[in-house]
Amino acid sequence: MGGGFRVLHLVRPFLAFLPEVQSADRKVPFREKVIYTVISLFIFLVCSQLPLYGIHSTTGADPFYWMRVILASNRGTVMELGITPIVTSGLVMQLLAGSKIIEVDNNVREDRALLNGAQKLLGILIAIGEAVAYVLSGMYGPVGQLGVGNAILIILQLFFAGIIVICLDELLQKGYGLGSGISLFIATNICESIIWKAFSPTTINTGRGAEFEGAVIALFHMLITKSNKVAALRQAFYRQNLPNVTNLLATVLIFLIVIYFQGFRVVLPVRSKNARGQQGSYPIKLFYTSNMPIILQSALVSNLYFISQLLYRKFSGNFFVNLLGQWKESEYSGQSIPVSGLAYLITAPASFSDMAAHPFHALFYIVFMLTACALFSKTWIEVSGSSARDVAKQLKEQQMVMPGHRESNLQKELNRYIPTAAAFGGVCIGALTVLADFMGAIGSGTGILLAVTIIYQYFETFEKEKATTLVSEPSIVNMATEAIFASLRRRSSPSLDAFLTTTVNLSGVPLIQTLASISAEIISCFRGVRFCFQRRNSRSLIRKIEVLLVLFEYISDDSGLDSTAVLCFKELFLFLHRSKFLLHYCAQSSKLWLLLQNQSLSDFFHVLNRDIVTLLDVLPINSLNLSDDIREQIELLHQQSSKSTTLFVDHNDELLRHKFYSFLHGFEKGQIPNSGELRSFFVEKLEISDPKSCRDEIEFLEEQIVNHDCDDLEPTSSLINGFVAITRYCMFLLLGFEDDGMEWIIENSKKQRKCLIAEEIVDTFMTLPKDFVCSISLSLMKDPVIVSTGQTYDRSSIVRWFEEGHSTCPKTGQKHVDSSCIVPNLALRNLITRWCAAMEFEDSPNESPALVLQTRASMEATKATVSILIQNLAGGSELAQIVAAREIRLLAKTVRKRGVLIGEAGAIPHLHRLLKSKNAVVQEHSVTAMHNLSVCEENRSLIMEENDCLESIVCVVASGLTLEAQGNAAATLYSLSTVHEYKKRIANVDGCITSLASLSRNGKPRGKKDALNALYGIWSHPDNCSQMINSGGVSAVIGALADEDEAVTERAAVVLGVVANHSLGAETIGREESAVAGLIELMRCGTPRGKENAVATLLHLCINGGTVVVEKVVRAPALSDLTQKLLLTGTNRAKRKASSFLALVRKGCENTAMMRSGNREGSFRTHVSLPISIPVSVL
Incomplete structure (x- = not known):
């Protein structure tokens, strides 16, 4: 271990003696966190008002006057030190750790504990040192007058107050409270100062007579007492040396500006390398370093003020001391203010008029603030572990990468944003501080910046805690889920499964109170609802519940219930639960669905009526001690319910x-x-x-x-x-x-989503719900099925599992699983589909409606609909054409028979005409509808026979109004090229191959893949090979190997593998210097599928490219190591290709003469196969 660790080890003997708050051993509920936070704040505020015992005077100049608000300290109270000890110790330890003077591994629990202990120990030492310094400096009177006893007593008071602050901060940060105690105390102190200066009732004599200190109080006082109202308003808005209304309005304006800027951020998408579908975002805010630049700048200025004041008091005649700063006592506040020197230049001008009178002072202050904040911000990201290098390291450790970028480029991509965000954000913070100071905002610009950023952070914390609380409560989970799907569906679709199942574990008074609460909720929710159907049944059920509510409220205070009554009330709980669900179902379902379910719903209401009759039969009314009025209502309810024994179905419905x-x-x-x-x-x-x-x-x-x-x-x-x-x-x-x-929803959906991301406060990763992920493939299930053990898997994965000879359940390990007993999990499939649509997740299951048998009625209705749509395509308004093209696009997407019907109805000529539209929306819908129609074999001939239709599609590829339209046009060409006779004709259209090549370089990822597919389709005709090479098609595919998007790179490798099957194509690829390098890079950094395609393409290059190509491939750096690695870790197909490739290279090296003679095909072609599967998407 390094020396840095030895420094931390010095703290270990002191850990047992340091005050510590134990971490929460459970998840503290949100309400408890709020209570702990409020109690901590209350303790701090009380300490801020308790005067220090034993002091003689606090009337002298305060050297820390400039930092009191920011350091949450209060002169002459036990909270004199405020948060200074803990903030100073935290900054010192952060700087030491960030600059690697002491080494800390935050992944090691012991290191984290030692660092926290060191920070706490240093904070205690600073508290003792500051307390002693305060006493010895004479802030509370001469030491001789205080006496030893009082001096020690003051030091102890300050010391224990510092310990209290440290403990309160630790309490909140260890899971008991919300946010940080330091931030809470700073924000409270700043807000208290602002409110006091706005509403202070104290009076001060400023030479104009006694005036109220508070700006708002002074405004009303002047308006009431002065006869000249205009002069009163002028004085209230512009009075000097005291807070005025202009200062208050400036404060509000700065608050709003800072809140507005808090939402600015750049969101970088990230995804997991290991688990498919795990994706999220890394937000880089404009205020990337939060309020740290202004805190560090304020600490620098405050220390300079403190040193300058102390030196000026003792050496006021010294030139260098005067150069540092000259001070004089303010006439109104009694505090020392700088009047010249460096301290004066870095002090904000008092107003815009002061700024105009002293332009050099104003300019120096602005430059100092902006430069200092920018430098401190850039420095802080380096020492705090939030630089681009540190973020890239953290993402790599979490196996996260940025889609469309190679892992090796992660830090480079982050370097484009993070340093700029840090520096520019620091400049913005400095500029806002300067603006606040110039406008005379109450509490200083620094204080306002701190207050707003801290309050905003607490707002984020509250939102996250509330979200966590919602997830922990089952009833609210349903509400959250419904909110998620609200972007997809107008109303949730109730399932009648819940009508049959629920449990209750209450008894006595809590049971009665719960029944009363549920009854009141049902009545308040549904009494005023206008039911479309089941009106009589719904009203009757609500009236029954109203009578039951009267009963529950009457006996809610009586705990003397016998066992029969308790049993009846538990059954009533189930009755109310089912009633609530049924009423909600009738209120929220669609009108047509309620109409179709009319008889079934009437039967449900009838079942509930029979239930209430049975319960009232058994309910021991005599033992409940009811009043005559209540008893009469219950008996009447019983009689009326007993008479309704027949099923009621509304005749009109x-x-x-x-x-x-x-x-x-x-x-x-x-x-x-x-x-x-x-x-x-x-x-x-x-x-x-x-x-x-x-x-x-x-x-x-x-x-x-x-x-x-x-x-x-x-x-x-x-x-x-x-x-x-x-x-x-x-x-x-x-x-x-x-x-x-x-239409406007579709057009604005992408913009709306971007805005939501920009304003979103959540900055954590969004992962797939675990129930949506197949435990075999670890990816989103497209076709979930249930096996005999009750477990759910993706159909393709579990079928492959059984085909490989397994007879056990992959998750439970149970043996003798019946592979033939696989049941579709339609409920889960529906949930996955809705979730994917709500989250705009592309890899979603196909909608089931497309698989439903199309009856003659549905086809005839669709035919009539298509007829109307085509009429509007032909002669409708522009908006009608947009709607008609979009609807044809959707109809052709879902069911193949509909596509054939649309083509036969004559839609293609009108869609062709709209391809030339100057409206981007019309063109995009038209070309997408054309693509979806081209998926049907019957429509391809209609498209090709339409005069100039093929040329129009190529024109959209070349110069479509949107990249989406260009991509969909390319997909249409690929769909048409699946017919062999059309391949040559497509290639012969002027500019076709050139346009596809351009799109493969400049389009969006999906458009690039469609262009590559189209080039593949054209290449597969032998007569098009030379034309593809001469028009740049092969070069475009090779260039796609260097694309930032992995999916595009992988698709390019697939297409090159097909091109390399021909000797002409292989030789062309071999002449491109970047081709082999790109394939090698894909083998190094690509996905398992990408590596598999890369080695397969290299194999075909060597087989068909000749000796020159083989030699070029063999000379490629790291090729041998990468191929050997594939033999060990690749997919089964990759292993086979890698083995054949190595054998081929060795044989080629041994017998170069044979390769030149042309026998290579006979020698090696039988060893290789390259199955290609390129899907045709519908949009």
């Missing part, structure tokens, strides 16, 4: 339900219902009168398709899909396009 089914049957027969009937049903009866409400209904019904476990339930998934198609048709037929607000 049933007529509407049958009407809805008649629309479905009409479409089933190919008969489109009359628009008047549809309008009467949807708009007049159901009051679905705007596109947003209609979309909400569609989304809710689609969610029910996902939630269906099988098609045995009524209505079946296929029927629901038909109702969705009918509702979509009615939306466009009846409600039109002009008021469709979804």
Whole structure:
């Protein structure tokens, strides 16, 4: 161990004697933390008002006057030292550790304990030293007059107050409180000072007569007592030597500016190298070093003031002392102020007029403040472990990397932001301090900056604690989850599973009080709700609960309940729980879904009525000592409930339900219902009168398709899909396009998300919920299934597990697992889908509605909808065209049959025309819809036969209005190139290959991958090889190997592997100097899949590229080590390729002549296979 550790070891003997607060052995609830924080603050405030016993005088000049507010100290009280000892010791130890004078490994628990002990010991020594210095300096009177006893007593008081501050700070930081005690005391002291100067009732004689010190009090006093109101206002706003209203307004303005700047940050995305899907962000705030620059600058200035004052008192005639600063006593405050020298130059001008009168002083002060804060900020990140180097090291230790950047470039990328944020943030803090001082803000600019930043930090702490509390309570978890999914769904979809299960473990008075509370909550929540359906049943149930509430409130104070009564009340708890859930279900579900479930819901209400009848039959009313009035109400409730023995189904609701089914049957027969009937049903009866409400209904019904476990339930998934198609048709037929607000949501969604990130206070990593991750692949489950042991896995992973010969459960280890018994976990699949959509997570499961059997009714309704959409594509307004193109895009995405139907209906010519639109939104939706249609084989010929359509798609690739449109156009070309006859025709379009090459270099990551796929599709035609090489296609793919995005690099390696299968392609790749280097770099830093593709491509290069290429590959540095490493740690395919590659290289080196003779193909081609799988995405 180094010498730094030996220094810390010197602290070890003292640890047993240092005061210590034990860490919390449990998670302290949020309310308790608030209580501890309030108590700590109360103790500090009391100590700040307790006068020191034994002092003679405190009327002299205060050398620490300039730092009192910031150091949370109060002259003449036991809190004279304030937080000075603990702050000073903390800064000293941080500087020593950061500059490596003492070595501390924060990952070692003993080192952390020793460092904390050293900081505490140093703080105690500083408290003793300062207490002695205060007494000996004569701050409390001459030492001779104090006497030895009083002097020792004062020192002990100051010492024990310092110990109290240290303990209070430790108490809050060890989990019992919120935030830091130091920050709490500073903010409180500063706010107290500001409030006092605003509302102080004390009077001071300033030569103009006695005036109130408080600015607000003085304003009202002058307005009341002076006859000249204008003069009174002028004096209140601009009076000198006392706080005025202008100072108060300046303080408020600075507060608002600082709060505004707190939200500025750059968010760098990060993800885990080990666990797929684990991702988050690292925020770099504008105020990266928080308030440390201003604290360090204030400490420097304060110490200079202190030294200058002490020297000036004793050596006022000395030239160098006067150069440091000359001082005189203020006429009003009694404190010494600098009037010349360096101390004067670094003191803020009193006002803008003072600044104009002394420009050099103002300029020197501004330059000093900005420079000092910038330098202190940059220095602090180096010594505090928050520099780019330290952050990169921490991220690497946590196995986190930045997407799109190689691990070796992590520090370089962070260096682009962190030093700049530190320096610029320091300058901003200095500038705000200068502005506050010039404007005369109350409490000084330094104090305001500290107060606002600390209060903001406490706000963040409160938000995080509240979020943690929410997660710990089951009932609130559901609310939080619903809030998360609110961006995706208008309303949550209730599950009736909860209607059947709940437990209660209460008895006696707590049980009665709980029943009363639940009843009151139900009544307050649902009494004023306008139920669309089940109106009579809902009102009847609420009235029953109102009567029960009267009963519960009457007996809530009576604890004498017999066992029968307790049992009945427990059953009533279950009754109330089910009632609340059912009422919530009816209030929150969609109108169409409630209509379809009308009979089932009526049956649930009937079951609850039977339950209340049974409970009132058994309830021992005589033993409850009820009043006559209460008893009469309960008996009446019993009688009325007993009469309602038959199931009530609202006749009007049933007529509407049958009407809805008649629309479905009409479409089933190919008969489109009359628009008047549809309008009467949807708009007049159901009051679905705007596109947003209609979309909400569609989304809710689609969610029910996902939630269906099988098609045995009524209505079946296929029927629901038909109702969705009918509702979509009615939306466009009846409600039109002009008021469709979804477009603006889509357009602004990305901007809104960026704003939310910029304002977000959370700066911790966001990981996948563990229940969403497959325990085999450690990645997000796309198709979760349940095996016979009850465990859930991703289907592809568990099938592969069984195919490899395993017969045990991967998680539990249970043997003889039935591999044939795999059941889809649709509930989890739905939850994952919703979570991915809410979080904008790309790697989400495919939506289930696409897999539902498409009935004739749904197809006929879709055909009618497409007809309306095409009419608006042809002659609608620009907004109508946007909506129509977007809807066709979505329809073609989900179900293949719909894509064929849309193509046959004639949408392609109109989409082709819109590809040339100057509206970026229209173009993007049109080209994306074209791409989704091209996935269907039947539509590819229609697209290729459309006159100039192919050329228009290439034009979008070359000069699309958005990068998304360019990428989707490239994806369309790839989809078309899957037909062999079209490959040559696509390549012959002017600028096609050149545009794809350009997009692969300059597009977004997804667009780059689509461009590479298209180049791959074109290359696979033998006649296109030379054209690809001459147009720069191969060079573009090679250039993509150096892309910052790993996915693009990996895709480029795949495409190069296919290109290298041809001798012409392999020779072309071999001539590029960067090709082999890029593949070697991918083998070094890529993902397992990327390394596998890289070695496979190198293998094909050597097979088909000739001796020159083999020699170039063999000479590549570190190739042998990387290949050997792949043999040991790579995937199975990577190991096979690496083994073949090494064998090939050795054989090539041994027999170069054979390679030149052309026999290489016969020698090696049979050893190699390169399966390629490039998915076609739908958008």
